[in-house]
Amino acid sequence: MSFIGFxxxxxxxxxxxxxxxxSVIKAKNKAQEALSxxxxxxxxxxxxxxxxxxxxxxxxxxxxxxxxxLTQLRTQAMNVSNKLxxxxxxxxxxxxxxxxxxxxMLAVENYPELKSDQxxxxxxxxxxxxxxxxxxxxxxxxxxxxxxxNKVEIFPFSLFxxxxxxxxxxxxxxxxxxxxxxxxxxxxx
Amino acid sequence: xxxxxxxxxxxxxxxxxxxxIKPRLDFFEQERVKSFNLFRFILAPFIxxxxxxxxxxxxxxxxxxxxxxxxxxxxxxxxxxxxxxVILQTKLANEVKENFMPVVCKCFENLQWQHGYDNRxxxxxxxxxxxxxxxxxxxxVFIGQRNGVNFQIIEAILSRESxxxxxxxxxxxxxxxxxxxxxxxxxxxxxxxxxxxxFKFDKGxxxxxxxxxxxxEKKYDVFTNDEVEARYLITTAFMERINNIxxxxxxxxxxxxxxxxxxxxxxxxxYDMFTLCYLNKPLNQAEFFIKMFNEIIxxxxxxxxxxLTQK
Numbered sequence: 001m002s003f004i005g006f007x008x009x010x011x012x013x014x015x016x017x018x019x020x021x022x023s024v025i026k027a028k029n030k031a032q033e034a035l036s037x038x039x040x041x042x043x044x045x046x047x048x049x050x051x052x053x054x055x056x057x058x059x060x061x062x063x064x065x066x067x068x069x070l071t072q073l074r075t076q077a078m079n080v081s082n083k084l085x086x087x088x089x090x091x092x093x094x095x096x097x098x099x100x101x102x103x104x105m106l107a108v109e110n111y112p113e114l115k116s117d118q119x120x121x122x123x124x125x126x127x128x129x130x131x132x133x134x135x136x137x138x139x140x141x142x143x144x145x146x147x148x149x150n151k152v153e154i155f156p157f158s159l160f161x162x163x164x165x166x167x168x169x170x171x172x173x174x175x176x177x178x179x180x181x182x183x184x185x186x187x188x189x
Numbered sequence: 190x191x192x193x194x195x196x197x198x199x200x201x202x203x204x205x206x207x208x209x210i211k212p213r214l215d216f217f218e219q220e221r222v223k224s225f226n227l228f229r230f231i232l233a234p235f236i237x238x239x240x241x242x243x244x245x246x247x248x249x250x251x252x253x254x255x256x257x258x259x260x261x262x263x264x265x266x267x268x269x270x271x272x273x274x275v276i277l278q279t280k281l282a283n284e285v286k287e288n289f290m291p292v293v294c295k296c297f298e299n300l301q302w303q304h305g306y307d308n309r310x311x312x313x314x315x316x317x318x319x320x321x322x323x324x325x326x327x328x329x330v331f332i333g334q335r336n337g338v339n340f341q342i343i344e345a346i347l348s349r350e351s352x353x354x355x356x357x358x359x360x361x362x363x364x365x366x367x368x369x370x371x372x373x374x375x376x377x378x379x380x381x382x383x384x385x386x387x388f389k390f391d392k393g394x395x396x397x398x399x400x401x402x403x404x405x406e407k408k409y410d411v412f413t414n415d416e417v418e419a420r421y422l423i424t425t426a427f428m429e430r431i432n433n434i435x436x437x438x439x440x441x442x443x444x445x446x447x448x449x450x451x452x453x454x455x456x457x458x459x460y461d462m463f464t465l466c467y468l469n470k471p472l473n474q475a476e477f478f479i480k481m482f483n484e485i486i487x488x489x490x491x492x493x494x495x496x497l498t499q500k
């Protein structure tokens with residue numbers, strides 16, 4: 001009887017340990033999945049940017065510097081991998097692109113012909129939709145990272161996290177200008 | 190819906206009521222009285238019979254005879270009376286609706302009424318708005334447009350029948366109103382909001398997901414097959430609006446599903462909405478029409494509250 005009891009105890013401990021291990025791995029994979037989903041949305045945005053800049057180029061002759069900076073940032077962002085370990089770099093580049101796009105939106109205000117151009121209106125509406133998807137993807141990522149960070153910091157999950165080399169990840173934070181959501185209608189009237 | 194629009198609609202209703210409804214109400218009131226008298230004519234002999242049966246029953250107790258058959262006859266008696274009432278009430282209500290619903294709908298832009306719904310085999314279960322049902326009763330259906338977006342308001346009682354013979358059971362799945370509206374946001378997945386159904390809901394390929402709003406999370410569970418799309422559709426503003434739904438519409442339970450580029454909102458209410466008459470109440474008064482008009486207004490306010498016609 002005592003031998004069976006001991007066996008049961010071992011099985012219970014093994015199941016307990018395995019469940020902790022698997023929950024840490026699941027949290028890591030979920031965060032990875034969330035980062036990939038941001039990637040998908042960011043790629044859509046990066047694909048849109050050249051179209052928007054191409055249209056803008058015809059009208060915004062005095063904003064060459066801004067357009068070139070945006071193009072460069074976009075190229076850099078496209079070259080960042082979608083590994084969890086590169087998420088900080090991705091977040092930083094995303095912040096810079098957001099800042100530049102905000103500058104671009106303000107600059108568009110000075111070009112009424114550009115604002116009323118149908119192709120530009122269409123492109124900006126699509127961009128606005130993509131921005132909403134990016135915001136949704138960020139929320140998903142932040143939710144997954146919160147769960148992962150909790151596992152990394154709380155015992156006994158932290159034991160497995162450190163032994164597997166899983167570390168805390170940064171959140172995607174909204175920029176100050178993003179707190180008021182960019183609305184295409186505000187810029188194109 | 191702003192106050193100006195509401196006032197305009199109320200003026201339309203007032204004009205239509207006095208022009209097209211009131212002049213014809215007397216005729217239907219006469220029909221109602223005839224139907225009610227017929228019901229009383231059917232009821233009278235059964236009340237007498239009921240009295241006799243009760244006397245027989247009391248005598249049975251005194252003489253210790255078997256009185257089981259007395260109960261059976263009383264039961265059949267009451268069922269017959271109830272069925273008569275339902276048949277007469279339904280016939281009258283349908284006649285009144287056929288004549289007056291189109292007139293009430295004219296007060297609104299782009300709104301039509303029809304009786305019954307083209308139910309494509311448990312549509313509301315397929316989009317995971319509601320649990321499985323195999324019996325459906327659709328009453329009033331309104332089809333309209335609001336700010337260029339098509340919508341339908343469907344009054345429904347949905348239930349599930351199981352077992353056969355003596356083991357037959359009928360469980361009510363839903364009674365209330367379902368709002369079905371074309372989505373202005375494009376999406377391809379299926380996201381569902383249910384109330385406290387974490388362990389009871391047959392989620393199929395959907396996964397439970399948690400959102401940020403604490404108040405929302407206490408009352409509702411969200412299931413989806415696309416985490417990003419779920420958050421794209423259920424924004425923080427949407428969650429706040431669903432938390433405040435009682436301000437606009439009083440419902441026991443709220444269900445929501447995003448599927449097939451449509452938004453479905455189920456509002457469970459345990460009373461018959463859009464009713465214009467009762468067999469035992471005078472018809473030639475405005476109260477039922479005003480009540481029905483206000484019920485439609487509350488649905489419009491609900492569409493505006495959720496900003497379902499805005500991107």
